[in-house]
Amino acid sequence: MRSSKDFFRPLAVGAPQPVTEIPARPSRAIHFFDPSNEKMAAKIPQMVGTVDVLLGNLEDAVKADNKEAARAGLVRIAKDTDFGPTQLWTRINALDSPWVLDDLTTLVTEIGDKLDVIMVPKVQGAEDIHYIDRILAQLEARAGLDRPILVHAILETARGVANVEEICGASPRMQGLSLGPADLAADRRMKTTRVGGGHPGYLVRQDPDAETPDAPRATFQQDLWHYTIARMVDACAMHGIYPYYGPFGDIADVTACEDQFRNAFLLGCVGTWSLHPKQIEIANRVFAPSVEDIRHAREVVAAMGDGTGAVMLNGKMEDDASLKQCLVMVELAEQLSRIDPNLKAQYDAISTDSEV
Numbered sequence: 001m002r003s004s005k006d007f008f009r010p011l012a013v014g015a016p017q018p019v020t021e022i023p024a025r026p027s028r029a030i031h032f033f034d035p036s037n038e039k040m041a042a043k044i045p046q047m048v049g050t051v052d053v054l055l056g057n058l059e060d061a062v063k064a065d066n067k068e069a070a071r072a073g074l075v076r077i078a079k080d081t082d083f084g085p086t087q088l089w090t091r092i093n094a095l096d097s098p099w100v101l102d103d104l105t106t107l108v109t110e111i112g113d114k115l116d117v118i119m120v121p122k123v124q125g126a127e128d129i130h131y132i133d134r135i136l137a138q139l140e141a142r143a144g145l146d147r148p149i150l151v152h153a154i155l156e157t158a159r160g161v162a163n164v165e166e167i168c169g170a171s172p173r174m175q176g177l178s179l180g181p182a183d184l185a186a187d188r189r190m191k192t193t194r195v196g197g198g199h200p201g202y203l204v205r206q207d208p209d210a211e212t213p214d215a216p217r218a219t220f221q222q223d224l225w226h227y228t229i230a231r232m233v234d235a236c237a238m239h240g241i242y243p244y245y246g247p248f249g250d251i252a253d254v255t256a257c258e259d260q261f262r263n264a265f266l267l268g269c270v271g272t273w274s275l276h277p278k279q280i281e282i283a284n285r286v287f288a289p290s291v292e293d294i295r296h297a298r299e300v301v302a303a304m305g306d307g308t309g310a311v312m313l314n315g316k317m318e319d320d321a322s323l324k325q326c327l328v329m330v331e332l333a334e335q336l337s338r339i340d341p342n343l344k345a346q347y348d349a350i351s352t353d354s355e356v
């Protein structure tokens with residue numbers, strides 16, 4: 001175990017000072033692209049400003065024969081593109097793969113100054129983060145970087161879920177976690193073949209009626225991912241880092257995608273992945289508080305005065321704790337307003353309404 005005094009010392013001579021806090025940068029959608037796919041890659045410069053995070057994917061979904069082309073493509077895109085307010089992330093190959101060492105060496109030395117976050121797949125425990133932490137420090141020192149690259153882990157093995165708290169706390173670089181429902185389902189030997197989302201077989205059924213025991217009984221589909229997302233949210237909150245839903249593979253089913261994203265937002269996630277351009281709009285809408293929620297939250301803030309005691313507002317009790325819930329929403333709306341003029345206009349219009 002590292003001494004708490006050493007936790008914020010660089011892990012290599014000449015590496016940048018570790019951060020003491022992870023900045024709350026809006027990241028409603030982490031948009032995946034394959035840098036070896038020329039058609040997709042050509043679209044990336046035009047997507048800057050339309051999405052909070054662009055992620056050059058090097059791992060699963062990139063063919064083995066294209067791994068080197070994907071890495072080189074990402075370097076080229078990063079060098080040639082001004083990302084403005086949009087963050088640039090990458091997902092490297094797994095730590096036991098033949099590609100990961102070159103992924104890290106090439107990306108940090110060539111475009112480390114452009115990369116905000118490195119996503120690490122199939123993280124099993126703190127030892128994986130310790131490995132990444134040290135090698136990143138060495139490479140950052142070699143590249144002369146002046147700020148550390150942050151690390152995001154995908155929760156996609158049963159062991160990773162069992163170790164989720166230690167993963168979140170393993171390094172000051174830890175920025176957040178995403179759910180990896182496809183690999184996680186396989187690793188747990190779950191019996192679903194879908195990439196995220198629900199399953200019609202995972203349900204509860206209404207009790208039989210005593211008078212008509214043979215009458216049809218309503219069923220209610222349940223969320224397969226509730227347990228894992230809830231664990232992830234608590235582990236991230238405990239360590240001051242950010243939880244994200246992951247991929248929703250049924251690109252055509254925009255309704256179920258929106259539902260899954262909203263469940264994650266309500267439970268505490270700050271964003272999700274987008275695999276196809278049409279999922280960006282869904283994520284941007286869902287991972288922002290609604291105008292109604294902000295109107296209510298501002299009313300509570302105004303009614304609560306110094307923030308203590310209890311008041312009645314529209315027939316409901318509000319107190320110190322509900323004020324804190326409202327402040328979560330108000331702060332998120334303020335952060336998003338700084339980068340999204342449409343949302344700013346919608347939230348600003350509320351003040352005008354209530355002043356009239």
Ligand SMILES: CC(=O)SCCNC(=O)CCNC(=O)[C@H](O)C(C)(C)COP(=O)(O)OP(=O)(O)OC[C@H]1O[C@@H](n2cnc3c(N)ncnc32)[C@H](O)[C@@H]1OP(=O)(O)O
Pocket residue numbers: 031032033034039040043057060061182183195247251274275276277
């Ligand atoms: C379990 C996991 O690990 S999930 C993470 C890994 N998976 C991924 O990253 C998948 C990323 N997405 C994709 O590969 C693709 O979107 C697919 C394979 C799902 C669908 O691709 P297509 O069949 O080409 O979709 P579609 O025909 O609807 O595409 C429409 C346009 O959007 C483009 N497009 C599709 N996906 C993307 C993307 N992620 N980013 C940018 N552009 C895209 C296509 O190139 C196409 O362009 P065109 O109109 O100029 O021809």
Ligand SMILES: CC(=O)C(=O)O
Pocket residue numbers: 060121154156179180181182183184246247
């Ligand atoms: C997200 C991911 O990598 C998975 O579901 O396996």
Ligand SMILES: [Mg+2]
Pocket residue numbers: 060121156180182183
């Ligand atoms: Mg995976």
